[in-house]
Amino acid sequence: MSHRTYRRPRVLSSLREHLRDTFWFAPTLTLILVFLLWLAADAVDTALVDVLKETGDYEAVRSLAALSQDAKTIVTTVSSAMMTFIGVVFSISLVAVQMASGNLSPRVVRIFIRSRISKLTFSVFLGTFVLSLLVLTSYDSETDPRKVVSVPLVQAALTLLMVGLSLLLFIAYVTQTLQLMKVGPVVERVTRESFGVLDKMPVQDADTAPLPAEVARIGHQGRAGTLRDVHVARLVRVARRRGVVLRLIPRIGDFVVPGTPVLAVHGGGGDLPSRRILGSAVSVGVDRTFHQDLGFGLRQLSDIALRALSPAVNDPTTAVQCVDRIVQFLAAAAGRPLGAVHYRDRDGVVRLVQDVPGWGDLVNLGFAEIRGCAVGSPQVSRRLIAGLEDLLRFVPEARREPLERHRALLVAAVQTALPEAAERAFALEPDRQGIG
Template sequence: MSDRRYRRPRALSPLREHLRDTFWFAPTLALFLVCVLWGAADALDTAILDGLQKAGEYSTVRSLIGVAEDAKTIVTTVSAAMMTFIGVVFSISLVAVQMAAGNFSPRIVRVFIRSRISKLTFSVFLATFLLSLLVLTSYDSETNPRQVASVPLVQSALTLLMVGLSLLLFIAYVTQTLQLMKVGPVAARVTKESFHVLAKMPVQRADDTPLPPEVARVRHQGRSGTLRDVHAARLMRVARRKGVVLRLIPRIGDFVVPGMPILAVHGEPDRVPSRWALQSAVSVGVERTFHQDLGFGLRQLSDIALRALSSAVNDPTTAVQCLDRIVQFLAALAARPLGAVHHRDGKGDVRLIQDVPEWGDLVDLGFAEIRGFAPGNPQVSRRMLAGIDDLLGLVPPERREPLDRHRALLVQAVERALPEAAERAFALEPDRQGIG
């Protein structure tokens, strides 16, 4: 049974996460909304003008025409400059993303793609450009207050407001882009995403209730790719209607090819759900995502550390910063139940079983590859030993074995690589900062 309150998966969760991994949805939505906003502002301008003309306030209409004509110069300038500004800003941003991918890991590019500030800035820039074009179409060449048909005063004010918002977002965007070019904020962002996955995942203790016999397997159809996530809510609805239990065979993050079994059906042979209904609930893409992948954050942190420790870069301090975050994440999992996730329906019956990495798998993912570079980098070996010792003080006895194994292997590797006793003693002294 679960050691914490179980939360059923939300139906729109996969769609929301997939949209966060795209860069087209937010700008497209912003362009649509700005068209609606312009239509409302145009109707308001028309209503104000009609009211003044009917009331005979022609002097007021003449004043509004003068104000609108003054604003037209600004709107025209904004329309001409905004697209050029967008091109220059995001060209520089692409260079920054390329540098970050080269210095850290290609998988870090998704941090920029998922950035809310980046999407909001791009969306507001495009919306401001489109709004300025729409407002220019509303200006009337007629200057007679009795015959003028349009005075886009509200629209012009709205354009100026959007320009001000664009400037503020530009400052925030540049600040965030500069932060994401540094390893500390990048590692912190990856760790934060990992904790979001952990918070949403109903990790439970193993259920001793035996499964019904397996009666069918659903094989993957379609393109090859990485299993990104499964629509757990949909699969649970299908399983509840048929009275069966579904079991996900591969883990999230595994590479699947056509013909590979992805779901096992447990229950009565005559109640097997439609294969299309099951297949459509499984999402396969070209790369892993954070949505349901518990180990993806550790994978990225390890990649950053390995690149930093390569002979071409030789930056052990970056590797130590990654180890800090690896230890932080593993410490949060130290006493948490891991293993198969049992998704339950409203009555408490298990309907979907999903495998997640065990404690040993996550420890290996965090330490195994980095440990291979530690003998030649005392800063890394000292930090890793300190991190393992800290984790040994947090985990229950049954979880000590993977940590003890990595500690012993690290000590053996350092002893083989460093023949001098003084150097060995220095490299094997635990230090949370590596070397001060």
């Protein structure tokens, strides 16, 4: 088993990833910022009127009040139309999500949830609506310039700027939504996120001493669900204080129920870490995430390909596009060490060991199910043969066995399913485009 070390874990990395998987945080934060911006703009408008009154320039106050009344018409129109605009725009999202979920895989819905442009568009739209309401409350019914308290001119200008920004974001949002309704951009997005996880994998470490004897196991005490990630920094800190080594028993992505052992404690003098603290460092949710899950990208690509190869869809070209990306990912992972990840504290002592999928696991995840459905589709079988042979050309000798096994199984399945020699030869001819 290979041993490696991560760079020092970031304390807020888990929180950041959880917030990216939510849709409420960005709009809520935007509404707070808009309220603060309105308070600042209202203070500027009030200060401007006070300065003009101190100088006795009431004619200027009257002119500003008249100008702001003209802007009030626009602000009122924006306020009444913005919520309708929001409803229409995000109806596009629901249609796009429904189509992507039905045609590709339900797991690609997370792409829309994590989309920055979608969150930014929704946030700015809501912010524009709320700002327009706040600006309307600032209008003064007084006509005498001596009694005017505030002229919301700066506030009205900010509202118009927000409207302009909303229109620009609307164009960007529709463009991205249309892109994500196509297969190519979706599988490319999944692949890019998969490479993000792979790039966080550490470099090869020197030989690590065997772990001390196991002294205890910590069971899961929360709700049942998928192990999404662990708070690495917290576990390393707790293990360092207690002088122990913690080992994560399940892999990220495993389903755990209450009582399932999740952490093993190695070494120490009997002073075990608090079960409550350790339990709070383990995050369980409904769905898997990309945060620490190396195989989740291959799982999504495989799901999309399997749905495309189902009799109800029968879209082998989509399956070929998924195989393209699977081969790309495996080619990048072929030369990297895979196995147990060792996290160290600031003194360089191993404090947390986490198991990740090995090379054989990734190859099986990428090819096993697609291979089983590719027998009746020569386009996919030809692409699989080409991909396997491409990988066999440059993978290390120790990693050839899973690839050779899948190639042999594919050849045997095709030979069994196709009685004609010419058909077998055609289905097993390597072709990077399937059938072009």
